Amino acid sequence: MTKFFSKDLADNVGFGIATDIAAISADLHTDLARMAAVRKAQGRPTFEEEEEADKAEFRQMIAEGHELDPDVAAWALED
Structure with a gap:
């Protein structure tokens, strides 16, 4: 999750919201990677x-x- 954390964002909106955004971004990245693997396995x-x-x-x-x-x-x- 630290990969998606932005100190600049935290300075603008607060640490809690920036942490939430980083967690959502990490989850989205994981979901996209999973979907890409499924597509590849299906030959799409x-x-x-x-x-x-x-x-x-x-x-x-x-x-x-x-x-x-x-x-x-x-x-x-x-x-």
């Missing part, structure tokens, strides 16, 4: 591979002239 694409496929689809939509939400367009065109 990684989160990164799936995201790249999604970005490619949105890039194609942009190339075809579709207007997308600015945040979605920025995400699709990053890298």
Whole structure:
């Protein structure tokens, strides 16, 4: 959990809340790692591979002239 603890955050919101956030972040990290392992065992694409496929689809939509939400367009065109 210390990996996710931020002294700057603790200074801004207090030690207790920062500790809670660090614990939630550690749990989330564990859950994501577990889900990635299950996906791999099932032969499914990684989160990164799936995201790249999604970005490619949105890039194609942009190339075809579709207007997308600015945040979605920025995400699709990053890298």
